[in-house]
Amino acid sequence: MPDVNRVLSRRDRVRAATQSELTAAARELLVTGGTEAVTVRSIASALGMTAPAIYRYFDSREALLDALIDALYDELAAELIAVRDAAGSLAGRFLETSRAFRRWALAHRAEFGLLFGAPIPGVGELGAAGEDRGRRFGALWLELFIELAARDRDVVRWRRPIPERLRAQVTDYVESIGGVVDTDTALLFLACWERLYGAVCTEVFGHLAFALDDAEELFEDQLLDVAERLGIGPS
Amino acid sequence: MPDVNRVLSRRDRVRAATQSELTAAARELLVTGGTEAVTVRSIASALGMTAPAIYRYFDSREALLDALIDALYDELAAELIAVRDAAGSLAGRFLETSRAFRRWALAHRAEFGLLFGAPIPGVGELGAAGEDRGRRFGALWLELFIELAARDRDVVRWRRPIPERLRAQVTDYVESIGGVVDTDTALLFLACWERLYGAVCTEVFGHLAFALDDAEELFEDQLLDVAERLGIGPS
DNA sequence: TCCGTTTCGTTAACGTTGTTCACTTGCGCG
DNA sequence: CGCGCAAGTGAACAACGTTAACGAAACGGA
Known part of the structure; x- marks a missing residue:
């Protein structure tokens, strides 16, 4: 007999399934109608049930959106990891992962707004979670930088003196993730992440739309800048 | 007799005053309680009146928020222009304007989220307005780049070949603002704006919080990078 | 100065939102 | 098999944005 999932009873399994169907329905509503279209009643009726039933699965609307955020993070991370591990060279892994990040953000603007936009108070709380x-x-990217640093230590050398306070903060961060990387590499990662996320954010939120319909080439230029800084030649 | 403001009747003036009092009240609520705290009823009662009265001044809650966005843009622009015009050298004007942008964003996170965050459908519509x-x-910054380009034409030379499509888009943009600048300078402006806005966005929206409590030095590093690219030595 | 019009603000109400409560149904575990 | 608990329902509540009908005050022209 298939004794897999013994730890989860049948009830628990259908419950988990319903939960993810609910977040999926919420996502669909988010994509088609924006944030305000994702109402508890709409989500419920998408599964053919009434609003109060939702509360058997989530404590509140916010908790449901929080679960959706988690699922989206997982989806995005899985896609990036797949792209990263599919590319051949180390340079290709970095470039393709970065491009995949932008591509996902543009293909899923609404979801990106939920994950990376202005924090809605109560939802996605930028607290501990x-x-x-x-x-x-970050760990997803960090692995790339560990590889890059291992290949060429010169890459992590900073052009300017690193302020004491900044170094201290990065050291604390490194410690918080178990010291799997040295401070210099972590700093390099943070600076590059800021650039890449920033570029994607600017474009997705439409703050280049006053000038450009499609900022792909501009992103590509920024990306090649970063790559150069990382000792990666043009792919 | 003081015949100033003849074009605006007394009624029109107190009306305009009430309108800005309403947006100010909305802002106060936004700052203290987040987006969802800014309800029509709360705004109204802040001025000692009831909710429906609001509709004598704005077509909808969204229209009120839209007016708030405009006021905030004006405030931010005024502050940046003041900083820009106060600094002595051209280099100082660029650096201080950039720093002032970040400072304003951090000091007014909620407002920044409204202006530059994920576009809320219906509010701040990234359409024509x-x-x-x-x-x-953008014009605010563009003037700086015009000065920079006038001082040193080498600055606007691109390190990589500029893709045809990108050049065409930028040319269209230049045309749309009356051709007050050449394509190369506009492109440089867009690339730098993307970096600076991106860095501020990343920090304000808390997407460095997992590693840094204060990303000031990281921003400063990015800023000095950009400055170097612009032929500006460290200030 | 007085009158008609326009504006401003109110109260009442409607539909919808998130959420709670009391209740029924029926599946799944012991 | 039968009991228990989880799942789902319908009614209800407060608060939301918004509209309608109405009264009062203020303005502009004769």
Whole structure:
């Protein structure tokens, strides 16, 4: 007899299934109608049930959106990891992962807004949970930088003196993730992440739309800048 | 007799005053309680009146928020222009304006989220009005780049070949603002704006919080990078 | 100065939102 | 098999944005 999932009873399994169907319905509503279209009643009726039933699965609307955020993080992370591990060279892994990040953001603007936009108070709270998400998502990139640093230590050398306070903060961060990386590499990662996320954010939120319909080439230029800084030649 | 403001009747003046009192009240609520705290009823009662009265001044809650966005843009622009024009050298004007942008964003996180965050459907609509806002705000920076380019034409030379499509888009943009600048300078402005806005966005929205409590030095590093690119030595 | 019009603000109400409560149904575990 | 608990329902509540009908005050022209 298939004794897999013994730890989860049948009830628990259908419950978990319903939960993810609910977040999926919420996502669909988010994509088609924006944030305000994702109402508890709409979500419920998408599964053919009434609003109060939702509260058997989530404590509140916010908790449901929080679960959606988690699922989206997982989806995005899985996609990036797949792209990263599919590319051949180390340079290709970095470039393709970065491009995949932008591509996902543009293909899923609404979801990106939920994950990375202005924090809605109560939802996606940038408190403990949010920081943990950031840490896990950062780890995905961090591995690339560890590889890059291992290949060429010169890459992590800073052009300018590093302010004492900045170094201290980065050291604390490194410690918080178990010291799997040295401070210099972590700093390099943070600076590059800031650039890449920033570029994607600017474009997705439409703050280049006053000038450009499609900022792909501009992103590509920024990316090549970063790559150069990382000792990666043009792919 | 003081015949100033003849074009605006007394009624029109107190009406305009009430309108800005309403947006100010909305802002106060936004700052203290987040987006969802800014309800029509709360705004009204802050001025000692009831909710429906609001509709004598704005077509909807969204229209009120839109007016608030405009006021905030004006405030931010005024502050940046003041800083820009106070600094002595051209280099100082660029650096201080950039720093002032970050400072304003951090000091007014909620407002920044409204202006530059994920576009809320219906509010701040990144349509025609949004693009116009972007254009006006961009003009503020653009003047700096015109000065920079006038001082040293080498600065606007691109390190990589500029893709045809990108050049075409930038040319269109230049045309849309009356051709007050050449394509190369506009491109340089857009790339730098993307970096600076991106860095501020990353920090304000808390997407470095998993690692850094204060990203000031990281921003400063990015800023000095950009400055170097612009032929500006360290200030 | 007085009158008609316009504006401002109110109260009442409607539909919708998130959420709670009391209740029924029926599946799944012991 | 039968009991228990989880799942789902309908009614209800407060608060939301918004509209309608109405009264009062203020303005502009004769």
